[in-house]
Amino acid sequence: MSNNNLSVISLVSIGEHPTSRRPRRAEQDARAIELGIKLVGDNLQTLHAGELSDDDSQQTALRSYLGMGLAEINLLEMPENSDAVLVIAEHLKQKKPDIILTGVRAENGESSGMLPYLLAEQLGMAMVTSIAEILSVDEVNKQAEVLQALPRGQRRKLKVDLPFIASVDMAAALPRQSAFGPARRGQFEEILGTSFTDQESSEWQTADAKKRPKRLKIIKAKTAADRFKAATAKASGGGGKVVHGVEESAQAILDLLVEEGLV
Amino acid sequence: MSELFRRDPRAQWIARNRLHPMHQALVIGPVFGPSGLLRKNLHIIGFIGPNGLKRIDRSGASNDSEQGSRRSATASEVILPLHQVVEPAFYIVVVLDLVSGRLNGHDKDTLGLAQQLANRNNGGGAVVAIAFGELKDDSLNKAGVDRLIHINDEQYAHYNPEQRCNDLQGIIGELEPQHILLPDSINGGGDLGRRLAAALQQRPACGVWKLNDDTVICRGSAGKRDITRPLSKLLLVMEECSEPISETRHENILMSQASSPLANGKLFDQGNISVDPNAIPLAEAGFILSGGNGINDWEQFHHTASVLGATEGASRVAVDDGNMPRERQVGATGTWVTAQVYIAVGISGAIQHMQGIGQCDKVVAINTDEGCDMVKRADISAIGDSTEILARLVELVEQRKQAKQTNNEGDDK
Numbered sequence: 001m002s003n004n005n006l007s008v009i010s011l012v013s014i015g016e017h018p019t020s021r022r023p024r025r026a027e028q029d030a031r032a033i034e035l036g037i038k039l040v041g042d043n044l045q046t047l048h049a050g051e052l053s054d055d056d057s058q059q060t061a062l063r064s065y066l067g068m069g070l071a072e073i074n075l076l077e078m079p080e081n082s083d084a085v086l087v088i089a090e091h092l093k094q095k096k097p098d099i100i101l102t103g104v105r106a107e108n109g110e111s112s113g114m115l116p117y118l119l120a121e122q123l124g125m126a127m128v129t130s131i132a133e134i135l136s137v138d139e140v141n142k143q144a145e146v147l148q149a150l151p152r153g154q155r156r157k158l159k160v161d162l163p164f165i166a167s168v169d170m171a172a173a174l175p176r177q178s179a180f181g182p183a184r185r186g187q188f189e190e191i192l193g194t195s196f197t198d199q200e201s202s203e204w205q206t207a208d209a210k211k212r213p214k215r216l217k218i219i220k221a222k223t224a225a226d227r228f229k230a231a232t233a234k235a236s237g238g239g240g241k242v243v244h245g246v247e248e249s250a251q252a253i254l255d256l257l258v259e260e261g262l263v
Numbered sequence: 264m265s266e267l268f269r270r271d272p273r274a275q276w277i278a279r280n281r282l283h284p285m286h287q288a289l290v291i292g293p294v295f296g297p298s299g300l301l302r303k304n305l306h307i308i309g310f311i312g313p314n315g316l317k318r319i320d321r322s323g324a325s326n327d328s329e330q331g332s333r334r335s336a337t338a339s340e341v342i343l344p345l346h347q348v349v350e351p352a353f354y355i356v357v358v359l360d361l362v363s364g365r366l367n368g369h370d371k372d373t374l375g376l377a378q379q380l381a382n383r384n385n386g387g388g389a390v391v392a393i394a395f396g397e398l399k400d401d402s403l404n405k406a407g408v409d410r411l412i413h414i415n416d417e418q419y420a421h422y423n424p425e426q427r428c429n430d431l432q433g434i435i436g437e438l439e440p441q442h443i444l445l446p447d448s449i450n451g452g453g454d455l456g457r458r459l460a461a462a463l464q465q466r467p468a469c470g471v472w473k474l475n476d477d478t479v480i481c482r483g484s485a486g487k488r489d490i491t492r493p494l495s496k497l498l499l500v501m502e503e504c505s506e507p508i509s510e511t512r513h514e515n516i517l518m519s520q521a522s523s524p525l526a527n528g529k530l531f532d533q534g535n536i537s538v539d540p541n542a543i544p545l546a547e548a549g550f551i552l553s554g555g556n557g558i559n560d561w562e563q564f565h566h567t568a569s570v571l572g573a574t575e576g577a578s579r580v581a582v583d584d585g586n587m588p589r590e591r592q593v594g595a596t597g598t599w600v601t602a603q604v605y606i607a608v609g610i611s612g613a614i615q616h617m618q619g620i621g622q623c624d625k626v627v628a629i630n631t632d633e634g635c636d637m638v639k640r641a642d643i644s645a646i647g648d649s650t651e652i653l654a655r656l657v658e659l660v661e662q663r664k665q666a667k668q669t670n671n672e673g674d675d676k
Binding site: 016018021105106107108109110111112113114117118120121126127128129130145147148150151152153154155156157158159160161164200201203204205206207208209210212215218220240241242243244245246247249250251252253254256257258260262263 | 422449450453454457458460461462466467469470472482483484485486487488489490491492493503506509510529530531532533534535536538542543544547548549550571572573603604606625627629633638639640641642643644645646647648651652655656658659660663664
């Protein structure tokens with residue numbers, strides 16, 4: 001670990017299993033912690049904004065982060081359904097971290113994915129979205145090189161000025177397993193946060209997600225004959241080209257690959 | 264319009280009157296003689312064959328004999344009605360993703376929703392599309408773009424969300440749009456929209472998938488809940504949130520706008536890096552070389568994949584025989600793939616496998632059996648021994664690479 005002087009804070013939330021709806025460690029947040037531990041080892045600080053339940057079974061979600069080898073989680077106490085952005089921003093303004101790691105979006109609530117952007121705006125930091133890896137941090141020039149995850153498994157290399165906020169994509173390395181012992185031994189360091197109520201969202205109605213209707217293929221034919229033809233015509237497939245012979249085949253495949261820009 | 268069959272009474276009268284000077288040219292359909300017998304004019308039916316002799320095709324297979332009977336519907340391009348907004352009462356801004364310079368389905372759906380917003384409550388609004396970088400698509404007028412702001416510069420070829428966000432702030436300050444719409448996509452729209460929301464201090468509605476009067480329905484809790492909330496100024500919309508525009512043409516008038524100066528950018532694009540194709544998850548790989556029971560030489564298969572730069576896949580038989588690992592299996596029981604090009608070597612195409620490749624764009628089959636299902640599905644089918652064809656393909660690709668290299672070296676000198 002060469003980045004000992006670096007101050008890295010990872011923000012964690014309580015996730016929710018998509019099927020059972022049980023609280024769990026959020027997948028992207030766990031990847032963010034994995035990335036942070038690889039970067040600075042034991043110097044990684046972890047912050048959670050929310051209430052800590054007295055019930056042990058409710059603590060398991062947060063404790064599973066501790067089970068990844070963290071000594072403690074800083075807990076900004078705030079009532080449920082209040083705005084976490086302002087509380088966290090107020091806290092982080094005093095801490096002045098070099099790197100803040102978050103998930104792309106939360107697994108419950110509005111899950112708009114706005115938190116890192118709002119923090120970046122309020123703290124005046126750079127913001128990189130959906131990173132897969134931090135390649136290097138240059139503390140002298142105050143710059144870092146990160147890999148951003150793109151669709152189709154592609155990666156983009158970005159240089160970003162320190163300090164910055166990064167949201168960690170599912171493409172990042174898998175998080176380590178959570179061990180039971182460390183999870184029991186880990187501590188919560190409670191700090192009292194200011195409460196900012198979120199008036200707007202309390203007026204919204206939420207319901208379980210309905211399956212979205214499949215888009216219908218609308219036929220806009222003007223005459224009955226055209227509509228009949230569209231309804232009865234067989235899907236025109238099998239326009240494929242059949243090639244015989246080794247030389248011709250290889251050439252035809254190469255032409256297709258060139259046309260698609262793959263070779 | 265032009266497809267409608269219209270009567271021409273004068274032409275019909277001439278066709279009835281055998282003494283009219285234009286009668287010969289206009290005779291349509293059967294002609295009955297004075298005795299009531301059907302008369303055929305042999306001079307106007309038939310065609311001249313290749314040897315210069317007249318041929319009359321009585322089987323009905325050729326179109327020539329039907330020439331006079333009825334005017335066939337001509338397949339001319341339908342001109343859609345033009346939707347004009349002369350003096351816009353308000354603006355709706357749409358920022359397009361434009362993956363490789365073209366509109367995709369998500370962009371078109373976003374424009375469709377924007378038109379819905381511009382035309383509700385007696386309408387009068389104009390949809391302003393904002394395009395950054397290269398724009399190859401010329402069908403913007405058919406997708407519902409009333410006004411276009413195109414900002415193109417060398418820097419927009421790269422990833423520069425800070426610059427784009429800064430430009431958008433300027434445009435929004437000028438136009439004061441009623442709503443701003445962006446596709447909530449991983450192709451840049453989601454990122455740019457959230458940056459803009461933070462900069463404008465507007466709370467966006469993310470994952471919008473339906474518009475009901477003055478409320479929108481959004482997907483929350485990472486897809487588990489539906490949130491119904493009032494319509495907000497900034498909307499990040501999902502795919503299929505609205506029908507794309509298909510029945511009107513739009514003006515697509517270019518509004519000039521220069522890129523704004525940005526003093527302190529903190530992000531610098533270093534370009535895409537080359538990725539090991541086998542490290543890409545099979546489900547999102549763009550180019551897959553898949554092997555099945557018909558492969559004898561697996562060493563050669565792996566070599567071909569590495570030369571082509573393709574991700575390796577396999578059919579179930581190849582996996583069961585231990586030639587490929589289980590996570591490489593394509594099909595209903597394995598991975599459903601979405602590749603742009605899928606090459607199936609020695610795979611006959613079991614129905615489970617065909618389901619798995621349903622989303623693929625171009626399929627190439629290399630097989631010895633011309634009658635197999637994979638050949639029916641494929642865009643190009645190469646019939647022959649897969650070992651020989653792959654060997655020749657590798658040779659051709661390597662030749663091409665070498666030729667490119669020497670060309671580049673020549674350019675450098």
